[in-house]
Each structure stands twice: as C-alpha cells, then as structure tokens.
Amino acid sequence: MALRTTAAVLVGRAVRVAARLRGGGSAIPGNIALRIDPGFLERTIARIPHGVVAVSGSNGKSTTTNMLAAIIRAHGLSVFTNPSGGNLPQGIASALLSEVSAGGRLNKDIAILEIDEGYGTRLAELLKPRTVLLLNIQIDQLNRYHEPDRVATMLGRVATASTDGLILNREDNFLVDMDARIPGRSGRRVSFFGGVPSLVDDASHGVASADRFDEGSAVPGSRAAAVEVVALDGARATLAIDPWTADGETGDSDAAGDAPSRTEIEVRLPARGMHYALDAAGAAATARSVLGERFRPELVTRALDTLETVYGRGEMLEVAGEQIEIIMMKNPASLQLNLDSLEGAPEQVFLAVDEGTPDPSWIYDIDFSALDHVDGITGSKAWQFAVRFGYLGIPVGEVDLDVRRALKAFLARPKPATGHKVMILNYEQMMLIRKILGFKELEGGGAA
Amino acid sequence: MSASLKILHLFPRLLGLNGESGNVDILRLRSEWRGLPVEITRHDGGASAGFGEADLVFIGSGPTSAQLLAHPLVLDVAAELRELAADGRPFLAIGAGFQLLGQTIALEGGDVLEGAGVFPVATRHGGTRVVGDFVVESPRLGTVVGFENRGSFVDVGPHGTLGRVVYGRGNTETPFEEGFWEDNLLGTHMHGPILANNPGLADSLLDTARTRRGLSYTDPAPERLREIDDRAREARGTIAAAPLSE
Numbered sequence: 001m002a003l004r005t006t007a008a009v010l011v012g013r014a015v016r017v018a019a020r021l022r023g024g025g026s027a028i029p030g031n032i033a034l035r036i037d038p039g040f041l042e043r044t045i046a047r048i049p050h051g052v053v054a055v056s057g058s059n060g061k062s063t064t065t066n067m068l069a070a071i072i073r074a075h076g077l078s079v080f081t082n083p084s085g086g087n088l089p090q091g092i093a094s095a096l097l098s099e100v101s102a103g104g105r106l107n108k109d110i111a112i113l114e115i116d117e118g119y120g121t122r123l124a125e126l127l128k129p130r131t132v133l134l135l136n137i138q139i140d141q142l143n144r145y146h147e148p149d150r151v152a153t154m155l156g157r158v159a160t161a162s163t164d165g166l167i168l169n170r171e172d173n174f175l176v177d178m179d180a181r182i183p184g185r186s187g188r189r190v191s192f193f194g195g196v197p198s199l200v201d202d203a204s205h206g207v208a209s210a211d212r213f214d215e216g217s218a219v220p221g222s223r224a225a226a227v228e229v230v231a232l233d234g235a236r237a238t239l240a241i242d243p244w245t246a247d248g249e250t251g252d253s254d255a256a257g258d259a260p261s262r263t264e265i266e267v268r269l270p271a272r273g274m275h276y277a278l279d280a281a282g283a284a285a286t287a288r289s290v291l292g293e294r295f296r297p298e299l300v301t302r303a304l305d306t307l308e309t310v311y312g313r314g315e316m317l318e319v320a321g322e323q324i325e326i327i328m329m330k331n332p333a334s335l336q337l338n339l340d341s342l343e344g345a346p347e348q349v350f351l352a353v354d355e356g357t358p359d360p361s362w363i364y365d366i367d368f369s370a371l372d373h374v375d376g377i378t379g380s381k382a383w384q385f386a387v388r389f390g391y392l393g394i395p396v397g398e399v400d401l402d403v404r405r406a407l408k409a410f411l412a413r414p415k416p417a418t419g420h421k422v423m424i425l426n427y428e429q430m431m432l433i434r435k436i437l438g439f440k441e442l443e444g445g446g447a448a
Numbered sequence: 449m450s451a452s453l454k455i456l457h458l459f460p461r462l463l464g465l466n467g468e469s470g471n472v473d474i475l476r477l478r479s480e481w482r483g484l485p486v487e488i489t490r491h492d493g494g495a496s497a498g499f500g501e502a503d504l505v506f507i508g509s510g511p512t513s514a515q516l517l518a519h520p521l522v523l524d525v526a527a528e529l530r531e532l533a534a535d536g537r538p539f540l541a542i543g544a545g546f547q548l549l550g551q552t553i554a555l556e557g558g559d560v561l562e563g564a565g566v567f568p569v570a571t572r573h574g575g576t577r578v579v580g581d582f583v584v585e586s587p588r589l590g591t592v593v594g595f596e597n598r599g600s601f602v603d604v605g606p607h608g609t610l611g612r613v614v615y616g617r618g619n620t621e622t623p624f625e626e627g628f629w630e631d632n633l634l635g636t637h638m639h640g641p642i643l644a645n646n647p648g649l650a651d652s653l654l655d656t657a658r659t660r661r662g663l664s665y666t667d668p669a670p671e672r673l674r675e676i677d678d679r680a681r682e683a684r685g686t687i688a689a690a691p692l693s694e
Contacts (some may be wrong), residue, residue, distance in 0.1 A: 081521075116491075147465065147510075147511030147512070147513070148511070149511055149512075149513045150511075164610045211461075211514075213462065213511075213513045213514045213517050214513060282518050294577070355692055358579075358580070358581070358595070358692065358694075359466075359595040359640065361466040361467040361468075361470075361595060361639065361640025361641055362466065363467060364467030364468070364469065364470025364473070364640070364641045364644070365464075365467045365469070365470075380686055380690075382686075383679050383682040383683035383686055384644065384645065386647070386679040386682075386683075386685045387644050387679045387683055388644065389471075390672065390675060390676035390679055391474060391477055391644075391676065392474065393672075395500055399679070399682075401686070
C-alpha cells in the first residue's frame with residue numbers, strides 16, 4: 001500500500017509539473033493519483049490532527065474558505081486548503097499532491113476544504129468533516145441540480161456528517177432550520193451567522209435565497225446569531241461576535257443584540273456587498289466554533305485585512321495600466337448580488353458567457369437595472385443575452401462570438417473618465433480571458 | 449372599454465423556476481411596442497377573478513415540490529380554464545404547468561394526480577432526466593430552439609405537436625415529437641423563456657388572441673422588434689449549429 005501511495009504521489013506530481021508548464025493547473029494530476037491509489041485522499045486526510053472543516057453552499061464557497069483559512073492561520077495553525085474551484089475529489093487530490101511527502105504524509109494541523117454541493121455526500125463520506133459550514137441555497141445551475149430542494153437534501157447529508165460543529169446561515173430559507181431537519185448528535189454544536197434586519201432587507205434583492213415551498217420550522221433571521229453583521233460601509237463591515245461559552249449554544253435564545261459582552265470588530269471585504277459581509281460572518285463563526293476558547297476576534301480583522309481576493313470574486317485586474325473589475329456570474333444569485341453592489345452604472349462594460357452556463361434562461365429573472373448599456377458581448381450565449389437586453393431597452397454595442405477579437409475591441413475602448421472598466425464573465429470565460437491576458441497562474445481545477 | 453389584450457399568468461410564484469415570467473414580459477412588450485396595450489392578471493390561488501376576460505393564458509414550470517403545492521390550486525380553477533380553452537383563448541403551458549393542465553400525472557411513488565383536463569395528455573414522472581439544448585423542427589415555424597430539462601414522459605396520443613425533435617429527447621422514450629400544439633393550445637417542456645429565442649411562437653399566440661377579439665396593431669413591425677428578432681435568429685442559429693447536452 002505504501003508503495004502504491006508513493007507511486008500515486010510521484011506520478012501525480014510529474015503530471016502536475018507537466019500541466020503547469022503547459023500553462024494551467026488542473027484536476028488531471030489528482031485524477032491520476034486517485035486511479036493509482038484510490039484510498040490516497042481519504043487516508044491522507046484522516047491523519048490530519050484537527051480534522052476537516054467543510055465549506056459548502058451555492059455561492060461564496062471559495063471566498064469564505066479563503067477567509068476561514070486565513071483566520072485559522074492567524075491563530076497559529078497550519079492549514080491545508082483547496083484552491084478555489086478545486087472542490088471535487090480529484091481537485092482536492094491535486095491540491096494534496098503539492099503538499100504531501102512522497103510517502104503520502106501531510107504536515108498540517110487542519111484541513112479547510114470547500115466542497116461542491118453536488119459531490120457533498122460522497123465528499124462527506126471521504127473526508128469525514130468534524131465541522132461543516134453551510135452558506136446558502138440559491139437558484140444555481142438548474143441544469144445540474146434541477147431544483148433547489150435537491151440541493152437542500154444534498155447539503156443536509158453533509159450537515160449530518162458533522163461531529164463537532166455545524167454553522168448555518170440564519171438568513172437562508174433552507175438553512176435557518178437545517179439543524180432541526182437532520183438527525184441530532186450529542187457533542188455537535190450548532191451556531192448561526194446572519195445580519196441585522198435593516199442590512200439584510202436593504203440589500204436590494206435581499207440575500208437571494210431560493211424560494212422554499214414546504215413548511216419550515218423557523219423563519220429566516222429568527223435564530224440567534226453567534227456572529228452578526230451589524231454595519232456595512234462600502235467594502236468594510238462590522239461584525240458582532242458572541243463570547244464563547246463552554247456549554248454550547250442552540251441558536252434559540254432571544255434575539256441577538258442584547259448580550260452586552262459581544263465583541264465588535266471591523267473587517268475588510270473582497271468588495272462591496274452584503275453577501276461578502278455574510279461570508280465574513282460565516283468564516284468568523286466557523287473559526288469560533290473550531291477554536292473554541294482559543295478564538296480571538298481581533299485576529300479576524302488582521303487576517304481579513306491582508307487577504308488576497310479569489311479570482312473573479314470582486315477582483316481588480318490591471319491590464320496595460322488600466323483597472324478592470326471582474327464580476328463573475330456563476331449563477332443568478334451571484335450575478336444579482338454583484339450587480340446590486342455596483343456603484344452606479346459602469347461606463348464601459350463587457351460580458352462573456354459560454355457553454356459553462358448551459359442554460360441561461362434565468363437571465364429573465366435578473367434585475368439588470370444596474371446597467372445602462374453594454375459595450376460588447378461574446379461567448380456562445382452572447383445572442384441570448386443580446387435578446388434579453390433588447391427587451392430591457394439596454395443598448396448593446398457589439399456582439400462578436402470570437403472571444404479574442406471581442407476582448408481586443410473592448411480593451412481598445414477609451415478609458416472610463418471615472419473608475420474602471422467592468423467585465424461580467426462566467427467561470428469558464430473568466431479562466432479563458434485571464435489566460436488570454438497573460439495571467440498564467442490558473443486555479444487548481446475542479447471544472448474537469 | 450379600452451382595447452387591450454389581457455394575459456392571465458397562472459401561479460407565477462410557484463411555477464416560474466426557469467425565468468419563465470420572461471415569456472409574459474415578452475408577450476406584453478411585443479404587443480405594446482406594436483401599439484396594442486396589455487394587462488396582466490397574476491393568479492396565485494384563491495378566487496378565479498378576471499378569468500373570463502383573459503385573452504391568453506400562461507403557466508410556467510417548477511420543481512415537483514411546487515407542482516404538488518400548485519396541484520389543488522389548479523383543480524380549484526380547472527372548470528374555468530377548460531371553458532377558456534374551449535372558447536379559443538390561446539394557452540402556453542410549460543413543464544410542470546403543462547403537466548398540471550393535462551389529464552393525469554403519475555408520480556414516481558405510484559400516486560396519480562388528476563389534472564385540469566385542458567390538454568388531452570397524460571404525464572408519467574420517471575426515467576432518466578434529460579438535460580440539454582433542445583432543437584425542434586416545427587412545420588409551422590421552422591426551427592424552434594430552447595433548453596430541455598425533464599424527468600418525465602408525456603403521452604399526447606394522436607394529437608398535433610410543436611414539432612419533430614432534431615436534438616434532445618422530446619415527449620417519450622423515443623426521440624420523435626415534442627409537446628402538444630393544436631388550435632389554441634400549446635404545451636411543451638422546452639422550458640425557460642421559450643419565446644425569447646422563438647419570437648414567431650410569441651406572435652402566433654398573440655395573433656390567435658388578437659384575432660378572436662378583432663384587435664389590430666397600429667405599428668405591426670417596429671424597428672426595435674426587428675432588431676431583437678435578428679438577435680433571436682442568431683441565438684437559434686448558434687444553438688442549432690452545436691447543441692450540447694449532459
């Protein structure tokens with residue numbers, strides 16, 4: 001078995017080097033390692049002293065995992081994490097390859113892993129997470145999951161796997177009572193994060209939680225939050241954090257806000273938007289759950305202040321001396337929340353969507369009033385967007401299915417008088433365009 | 449009474465998972481931009497107020513959980529809907545809504561739900577889910593494209609259909625025909641804003657509604673519709689040239 005593991009690691013690494021030289025990482029090395037040694041991932045992960053924290057949900061997995069890893073590191077633990085997007089078994093195995101010894105040992109204290117909701121059940125069996133953070137259930141990839149109810153069921157199975165801690169978004173229609181809908185477990189602490197009602201309601205489309213048609217046992221927002229967003233100012237948020245108590249919490253005490261001993265901290269977000277503030281609250285609540293009395297709220301501020309953004313999540317690219325904001329439209333909720341957080345209609349805006357978004361029907365549910373025009377559209381779904389903008393009366397400059405040509409034309413447009421250009425891209429187009437623009441370091445895979 | 453078209457949108461809250469309210473907006477804009485105002489009545493349950501005046505009826509799709517909730521509400525207004533259909537008012541019914549307006553729905557657990565009986569079709573849930581681009585050749589309209597996402601079969605008997613399946617599965621195990629289209633009744637599993645890619649279908653429904661009322665457009669071919677229809681033709685061409693499925 002040891003020989004098999006060594007072979008898996010060495011071959012996987014060789015493939016990884018080859019893939020990098022070609023100009024992109026991928027899930028292929030992990031895939032190969034798993035073929036040689038199917039138990040590689042499970043066995044390596046099982047040896048990590050503080051176990052696994054799993055992060056899942058429709059939106060914000062990468063951002064939140066990134067935040068949580070930084071917060072835990074700030075507390076002095078060494079962290080193994082998967083790069084954004086590498087959230088399938090082969091992506092996680094690929095990430096492991098660069099960190100383990102040839103014998104398959106991983107010298108880290110804790111693993112913080114974003115996991116794909118579609119693979120949640122399988123990954124929960126494989127990774128046996130002690131702590132699970134669930135962010136939200138939004139309308140997402142209907143072509144893949146068919147309906148939000150199914151995603152809720154899948155995430156329920158992931159939640160059930162948690163032994164030590166379960167952290168849930170109380171603003172989400174499906175998550176607010178998730179703890180009551182799964183088998184209980186002694187020793188599992190359930191805690192919630194959320195925002196004060198004024199902030200949640202103010203976000204013009206709320207938190208974009210998917211509609212739920214069965215009866216919930218709790219109304220969104222009704223559970224007491226261990227971490228609550230209490231103020232939001234641009235890309236800075238104030239979080240109020242409950243003190244840690246050894247006897248646990250149920251989320252059922254009276255409305256939060258009464259406890260005099262809550263600590264308020266200010267944190268920097270990747271970009272404007274209540275959804276990022278909730279991600280930060282979720283990361284802080286999870287760090288608090290994992291670390292217990294060792295948790296220090298001020299270290300959250302320090303960790304998030306120095307955090308680099310994850311690709312396409314409020315990222316600013318510099319191209320030929322020009323600033324370009326990347327907005328990733330992963331699904332309806334992320335697009336809507338990102339559009340809502342724009343400060344005024346962008347002067348120069350470009351859109352690229354391809355087969356990575358197989359069915360863009362949902363653009364008819366999106367409020368595009370944050371845009372007053374679109375300069376260029378590309379990708380195989382471009383004409384479908386152009387039809388939508390036609391009915392909305394939003395002028396469209398040019399539609400060109402040739403991505404390179406369309407990108408060139410957009411970059412050649414005059415610099416905006418104020419601010420920066422904006423590109424709205426789906427995941428696949430974001431990766432392609434980064435590559436075209438010469439940003440070589442690609443994500444670790446997962447799209448395979 | 450001012451001359452306007454009245455669209456009845458059934459269960460927009462429960463049945464609108466795939467951006468299907470877009471169809472109602474598209475019908476409205478295509479009529480209004482040609483000078484014929486439109487009023488929309490949304491019905492989410494309760495009394496069938498305003499049904500009698502409806503010139504066109506739309507019902508969209510949704511998950512099974514929403515379909516089960518909509519079922520008793522549909523039965524509440526089934527008699528009124530059958531009357532509207534018999535009176536020649538055009539219907540566009542998609543996915544779960546199409547199933548509910550049919551005669552029966554056999555669920556995977558074995559239960560059989562009674563439908564509203566507007567469409568003479570029977571649905572059976574089950575089978576492998578089909579997800580992907582959908583291309584249909586319609587004798588009346590030419591190429592019709594959209595997206596197919598269904599886990600059920602629909603038996604339309606000897607009746608007319610939207611068209612022959614070019615890419616995708618269609619009504620039954622044998623890829624052959626898609627949906628139901630006879631006279632004023634159009635039902636399909638081409639979900640989402642089917643009318644966005646296929647403006648000919650929207651115009652056909654509007655024409656049926658208008659003709660029955662003797663209403664005409666003041667500006668039958670406004671420039672902005674021409675521009676949108678050019679884009680829709682490109683969208684159909686792009687999908688039909690390289691359709692994909694999972």
